[in-house]
Every structure is written in structure tokens, then in C-alpha cells.
Amino acid sequence: MARTFFVGGNWKMNGSLESTKELTQTLTSAKLDSNVEVVVSPPALHLLTVQEALKGSSVKVAAQNAYHKASGAFTGEISVNMLKDASIPWVILGHSERRTLFHESDAQVAEKTAAALAADLSVILCIGETLEQREANQTVDVVVRQLDAVAAQVKDWSKIVVAYEPVWAIGTGKVATSEQAQEVHAAIRKWAADKLGKTTAETLRIIYGGSVAGKNCKELAQQPDIDGFLVGGASLKPEFVDIVNANN
Numbered sequence: 001m002a003r004t005f006f007v008g009g010n011w012k013m014n015g016s017l018e019s020t021k022e023l024t025q026t027l028t029s030a031k032l033d034s035n036v037e038v039v040v041s042p043p044a045l046h047l048l049t050v051q052e053a054l055k056g057s058s059v060k061v062a063a064q065n066a067y068h069k070a071s072g073a074f075t076g077e078i079s080v081n082m083l084k085d086a087s088i089p090w091v092i093l094g095h096s097e098r099r100t101l102f103h104e105s106d107a108q109v110a111e112k113t114a115a116a117l118a119a120d121l122s123v124i125l126c127i128g129e130t131l132e133q134r135e136a137n138q139t140v141d142v143v144v145r146q147l148d149a150v151a152a153q154v155k156d157w158s159k160i161v162v163a164y165e166p167v168w169a170i171g172t173g174k175v176a177t178s179e180q181a182q183e184v185h186a187a188i189r190k191w192a193a194d195k196l197g198k199t200t201a202e203t204l205r206i207i208y209g210g211s212v213a214g215k216n217c218k219e220l221a222q223q224p225d226i227d228g229f230l231v232g233g234a235s236l237k238p239e240f241v242d243i244v245n246a247n248n
């Protein structure tokens, strides 16, 4: 079954109102492959402005994080229900920067994922191993553990895109080789077949993130189990358009 190629741009904590406006204009004026689903993720403060500027284009927005409680005394947090209320369709959850710098556990990521889906949001669920774990041959164990935590709370995976982002490849310029990425993507799909069933495994989009750039995206995109990308640094540059169009 054909899976729609998915390219996300994670802008992380970058940009000003002015630079964000320019970046959005680059996207609305570019010729993007219409067979690709494109989602960009600005910082929370810029979400609504970007969403407004993208009106009429096929590009959608994602929040970079959300809290699972609907409302209340949680200073600094934004709830999944608030995203829903603002018609923000996507949320990135479990990014390695959230897991590492902000100590989000597998269980918390799972709880947030369940809450986001219950609020009818779509989720880009990030998983991936550290260099230390890869060198100890624990890569598949780590991603399976991260996925199992979510599967314990989520039965319907139809609104989840899994982003495999090896931590050692994020922001380092050290991209996984297409063989390394394909190997883990295939293991994730096998996990999905065993745990969630064959149909879900066939339709689940598994995208790669970690130093994706114009120069390496085409080879990665050709791998049978790579269904797109989650792009950090290069999503802030015009090069992002080339990554969206990697299959052309």
C-alpha cells in the first residue's frame, strides 16, 4: 500500500516574527510536490501567525510539544485541547531534546500522545537512540521500548507518524547512512506488524530525522521503509523545498 510521503520542518526555538514571515513566504511561493504532505513546526508563540500566513496553501502546522492535561495550574504549558481549539492539526511529541533536556520519560510521552489523539490531533512521535546505546547494540531495544510505552496507552495508530531520529545524528551533520536508517525503519515496521497488526504496519508512516539535507535526502528517500523526513536545521533554509521535493 502506498504511503503518502511526509516531510516535517521542526523549526525548534528559532526565528523572529520577521524571519518567520520570510520563511513562510518561501514556502507559499515554492513549487512543492503535491504528493507530499508538508507540516512545519514553529515555536508556540508563532504558531497562529504561521498558520494564518499558510492559509490557502497545503502546508500545515504542528506544535513542538503539548501538555496532556486539559487546563489548570500548569504554568508555562500549552494543552492539547488548546491546540485543538486553535485548529492546530499536528503536534510533535517525544522529541529527543524534550526527553533529554526536559527529562520527559517514555511514560510521559505516551500519556501526551494518548491525550493528543483524544483531542483529535495528529502526532509526530519521535523516538531514537543515543550514540552510547547504538555502540552497545541497543538501538532496536531502545526504539521498541519507546514504542511499547505508547502502545500500552494507544490502540489506534492511524493519526501517528513515527519519526526515527537517532540522537547522535541530530544537529551534528552526522547523518545515518541510508542502510543504517533503513535497518531501523524496517525493525520499527516489524514491531508494528507484531504489536499493532499487518494493516497498521503497512500504512504507518516512519520518517527519518537527523541532519537531513538537500544533498543526502534523495538516497534516504529511496529506502523502502523511509516514508519522509523530520528536518531541523535545513528546514530554516530554502533547501527545505528541495527536501520536500526529494522524490522528483
Ligand SMILES: O=C(CO)COP(=O)(O)O
Pocket: 010, 095, 165, 169, 170, 171, 172, 173, 209, 210, 211, 212, 230, 231, 232, 233, 234
Ligand atoms: O531534530 C531534528 C528534527 O526534529 C533534526 O535536526 P537536524 O536536522 O538539525 O539534525
